[in-house]
Amino acid sequence: MSSLFPDLAATTASLRQDQLMLASKYALPNSSSLSDDYLNSKLIAAEADASRQLRIYFEPTLIIPDDALQDEIDALEAANTKYAQEAAYDYDAHFFMGERWGYIVTKEKPIISVQSIKFAYPAPTNQVFEVPRSWIRLDKKFGHIRLVPASQSFSAPLSAFIMQALGGGRTVPFMIHVRYTAGLGNPNQDYPDLADLVKKMAILRIMQDAFLPQSGSISSDGLSQSMSVDMQKWHDGIEDKLDALRDAMHGPRIAFLGHV
Structure with a gap:
């Protein structure tokens, strides 16, 4: 069950049509062959991961x-x-x-x-x-x-x-x-960027499963195109968004350095 995506089938269809289609241009050329069950599992896993990292329940x-x-x-x-x-x-x-x-x-x-x-x-x-x-x-x-x-x-x-x-x-x-x-009574209303972030985390998990090379080439209709995938940049971008949401949910984090 998902707290962020009540209609998981519709979310999976949207993920395939939008985020996966964009990712296929650069990193996942065979994304159309991924099953709905596989995409569902990645969304649920990404949601659980986000909940742990943000230290918050996404439902009451x-x-x-x-x-x-x-x-x-x-x-x-x-x-x-x-x-x-x-x-x-x-x-x-x-x-x-x-x-x-x-x-x-x-x-x-x-x-x-x-x-x-x-x-x-x-x-x-x-x-x-x-x-x-x-x-x-x-x-x-x-x-x-x-x-x-x-x-x-x-x-x-x-x-x-x-x-x-x-x-x-x-x-x-x-x-x-x-x-x-x-927990969050209405996460999609209170934090509308949360669901988008979880989708990005799901895409990153799919890319990690694919063991994508740092660089290579893809061929389509007799044309060859080079590609480059820097997974660390994807990861860093997600971490920045997690930090911003964490501050919004829990307040700014402050650390004091020094000694008495």
Whole structure:
């Protein structure tokens, strides 16, 4: 299944008619013989590669903790809901101190919605405190969550340990369980150049499979024409476009060099 190309057959036909036809003039003279199944596989592989490199899901994906019960996973699979699992977040003694305001940076972004945030102490107590939804403040694009206590009243089964932890008493690994939906709600609308880039990545994969020489000649209708294929330039052009999209999705990357 493809998140970017709902009608994969139409996309394959377009790829063959447009990008492959242009590539055949310089690098893939026998592209007309490629099967639809082969082209489909290259599009799907290129889409998966782009998703990994850009560190973003191309469709809404429910993120659940690693220790989610099997019943919950079975229900998601039965409903054909796309999901992924990640480790819970650590609670540290400064979680609510200073200017942090219960600051959580999610591993996946952008956030579409947050289903729940729970503070869970592992067995044997199994005590859970669920954060009221009115506390949750989001920066959806960058995956930032802030917990701002509201004035409403609430009740929760808090053990003495949980009360001590929330008071800044100690650090607890994997205590904060966040269930949220992340990814792109409408990638073709939000990033119209993304689908075009994935098609270029698919063409590059086809060229790599062909083991094209750096230079050579092709013959047609008794005429001979020289050709030159610099795969590195194709690769560099794609990398530049990936960098531009990565900055648009995650913000500029900054590195500091030096020492203290």
